[in-house]
Amino acid sequence: xxxxxxxxxxxxxxxxxxxxxxxxxxxxxxxxxxxxxxxxxxxxxxxxxxxxxxxxxxxxxxxxxxxxxxxxxxxxxxxxxxxxxxxxxxxxxxxxxxxxxxxxxxxxxxxxxxxxxxxxxxxxxxxxxxxxxxxxxxxxxxxxxxxxxxxxxxxxxxxxxxxxxxxxxxxxxxxxxxxxxxxxxxxxxxxxxxxxxxxxxxxxxxxxxxxxxxxxxxxxxxxxxxxxxxxxxxxxxxxxxxxxxxxxxxxxxxxxxxxxxxxxxxxxxxxxxxxxxxxxxxxxxxxxxxxxxxxxxxxxxxxxxxxxxxxxxxxxxxxxxxxxxxxxxxxxxxxxxxxxxxxxxxxxxxxxxxxxxxxxxxxxxxxxxxxxxxxxxxxxxxxxxxxxxxxxxxxxxxxxxxxxxxxxxxxxxxxxxxxxxxxxxxxxxxxxxxxxxxxxxxxxxxxxxxxxxxxxxxxx
Numbered sequence: 001x002x003x004x005x006x007x008x009x010x011x012x013x014x015x016x017x018x019x020x021x022x023x024x025x026x027x028x029x030x031x032x033x034x035x036x037x038x039x040x041x042x043x044x045x046x047x048x049x050x051x052x053x054x055x056x057x058x059x060x061x062x063x064x065x066x067x068x069x070x071x072x073x074x075x076x077x078x079x080x081x082x083x084x085x086x087x088x089x090x091x092x093x094x095x096x097x098x099x100x101x102x103x104x105x106x107x108x109x110x111x112x113x114x115x116x117x118x119x120x121x122x123x124x125x126x127x128x129x130x131x132x133x134x135x136x137x138x139x140x141x142x143x144x145x146x147x148x149x150x151x152x153x154x155x156x157x158x159x160x161x162x163x164x165x166x167x168x169x170x171x172x173x174x175x176x177x178x179x180x181x182x183x184x185x186x187x188x189x190x191x192x193x194x195x196x197x198x199x200x201x202x203x204x205x206x207x208x209x210x211x212x213x214x215x216x217x218x219x220x221x222x223x224x225x226x227x228x229x230x231x232x233x234x235x236x237x238x239x240x241x242x243x244x245x246x247x248x249x250x251x252x253x254x255x256x257x258x259x260x261x262x263x264x265x266x267x268x269x270x271x272x273x274x275x276x277x278x279x280x281x282x283x284x285x286x287x288x289x290x291x292x293x294x295x296x297x298x299x300x301x302x303x304x305x306x307x308x309x310x311x312x313x314x315x316x317x318x319x320x321x322x323x324x325x326x327x328x329x330x331x332x333x334x335x336x337x338x339x340x341x342x343x344x345x346x347x348x349x350x351x352x353x354x355x356x357x358x359x360x361x362x363x364x365x366x367x368x369x370x371x372x373x374x375x376x377x378x379x380x381x382x383x384x385x386x387x388x389x390x391x392x393x394x395x396x397x398x399x400x401x402x403x404x405x406x407x408x409x410x411x412x413x414x415x416x417x418x419x420x421x422x423x424x425x426x427x428x429x430x431x432x433x434x435x436x437x438x439x440x441x442x443x444x445x446x447x448x449x450x451x452x453x454x455x456x457x458x459x460x
Contacts, residue, residue: 003205003207003301004052004206004311005308005311005315006301006305006306006307006308007056007206008056008308008311009307009308010209010301010305011209012308017108017109018108019059019106019113019156020056020058021058021059021060021061021158021180022053022058022061022062022158022182023064023160023180023181023182023201024061024062024063024065024067024119024158024160025064025066025067025160025182025183025204026049026053026061026064026067027042027046027049027050027066027067027069027075027078028042028046028067028069028070029042029066029377037389037390037392038391039069041325041376042069043070043074044318044325045318045322046070046074046078047078047081048314048318050078052311052315053082053084054081054082054083054084055310055311055314056311058084059084059106059115060084060085060086060104060106060115060117061082061084061085061158062087062117062119062159062160062182063075063086063087063088063091063099063100063117064160064182065119065122065160066122068091068122068132069122072093072099075099076099085100085101085104086101087100087101087102087103087104087115087116087158088101088117088119089103089118089137089140089141089144090119090135090136090137090139090140090141091119091132091134091135092132092133092135093132093133094131094132096133099132100117102116103115103117103144103148105148105151111153111216112151112153112154113152113153113155113156114148114151114152114154114155114156115156115157115158116141116155116156116157116176117157117159118141118157118158118159118160119134119160120134120160120161121134137161137165137169141169142173145173145175149175153220154177154178154214154216155175155176155178156176156178156180157169157176157178157179157180158180158182159180159182160181160182160183161181163183163201166181166199167194169197170194170195170199171194174195174197175196176196176197177196177197177220178197178198178212178214179197179198179199179200180200180210181199181200182201182204183204186203186205186441188201188202188203188208188298189201189202190296191296196220196221196222198222200212202298206301207300207301208299208300208301209298210296210297210298210299211296211299212295212296214292214293215292215293215294216292217291217292218290219290219291219292220292221291221292222291222294223291223292232276232279232280236276236280239269239272239273239276242269243269243270252266252267319371319372319374319375322374323371323373323374323395335397335401336414337414337415338384338385338412338413339400339407339412339413339414339416339417340384340400340401341355341384341403342400343413343414344413351456354456355405355406355455355456358454358455360404360405360408361403361405362403363381363403363404364379364382364383364403366382367379373394373395374395376391376392379391379394380394381404381436381437382402382403382404383397383401383403383408384397384402384403384404384405384406384407384408385397385407385408387436409434409455410425410426411425411426413425431448434446434448434452438451
């Protein structure tokens, strides 16, 4: 959520007429679906996101599968707060009625632009809440396109469906000119022209702003790349040689008379050969008609970019609300099986002194200085004894566990501290344990041997 203030600063530039949209998965992350106990705090965050998007002037947001984690009533509450429409053409209630508008029509730079939203499944094996149903796109999209096509110069689909499904949609519906997808990938996807649909995606963690510049024309057709006709011709020539060769030898029934699979494969190649001939004719004819063009850029929201003070104040208020919630729900969460690093000191004085000088000892403090000590996505890697599932207990931990202490790596030690000989600890931690927090996403320079020596500079 912290990237919102930098995004707001970026969007303050003097832009030409533009459209600001989001393809979804905006309000909740996968951890809320895995651990429903995180939902109360996540709802506070979602409300702050809506207000931030209001202030940034967004035009539309697609309802994605993960956005259903808070239930339909909360999602409708967010829609009431939003100054922009939440879109979904295939999300219905138990009466079969749409929860949100299927599409919205806007005008920009003299163009009539229609936006459609399609909702995907929540993911992680979960289904939509019982009171909701997600209809197959085939049941809603074709008729909707035909309905809005006469009054649209440009049709944009915001889709939360899987990438392979989006490709099928693009191949079947050339009247969709731009398809912006949301998914689980961390990577930006450069625009891909498929049929007459341009498909693109911005990585899901909000670290970039995708910027697509369109030079749209009355043809409502994208200009092909310079090599498209050549590539089509090459594929056609290869298949033409194969089809002609088989026909000269008596046809597939003769050439492949004992192999039904090869006959079926040849039938597909023959159909592709005919389709390519049509595409070559179409591509050749485009040169006489002005075609639409585009350029794109993914702008990184770097740490050097200033924070927008309005959004910063908004996010600070949300963090304070979340912190108060965490305190009221998480008091006195003492973990009986943990003793805290201070109990290790009497027997391991030299090691304890070395540990106290490491970043592990101050891990929780790094969160408090940034007002992130109740951020459930972070806090369990900055304390001892918690994990993703019970991160909501962090506020009630004793001070001795508010650090990455000895027991974070060596396991609970209350019994060992009371009777070392009778309750020995397991062996040294493995690299896999460290990687639960030092993942490539958070620490791409992690090296087990080098970093272990930083934590344990002395011999155990």
